[in-house]
Amino acid sequence: MVEHKYSKWTVEGDKKTEWICGCFQTADNFFKFCEMHEDTLKKAIQAQVDELDMTQVVEEKA
Numbered sequence: 001m002v003e004h005k006y007s008k009w010t011v012e013g014d015k016k017t018e019w020i021c022g023c024f025q026t027a028d029n030f031f032k033f034c035e036m037h038e039d040t041l042k043k044a045i046q047a048q049v050d051e052l053d054m055t056q057v058v059e060e061k062a
């Protein structure tokens with residue numbers, strides 16, 4: 001029997017894809033990462049956000 005308590009804590013919607021490590025994507029396209037991948041993937045996303053922010057600053061000054 002599988003409990004879905006984790007999705008109720010942090011993520012809305014049903015799981016659409018779940019990987020063997022524990023990461024999953026919901027039907028609403030939210031991602032929840034397992035402990036093993038959380039740090040790495042959060043840093044990757046943060047790096048992309050930082051790049052976008054820098055681009056926006058340049059555009060505002062131009």
Ligand SMILES: [Zn+2]
Pocket residue numbers: 019021022023033034035036037
């Ligand atoms: Zn994972």
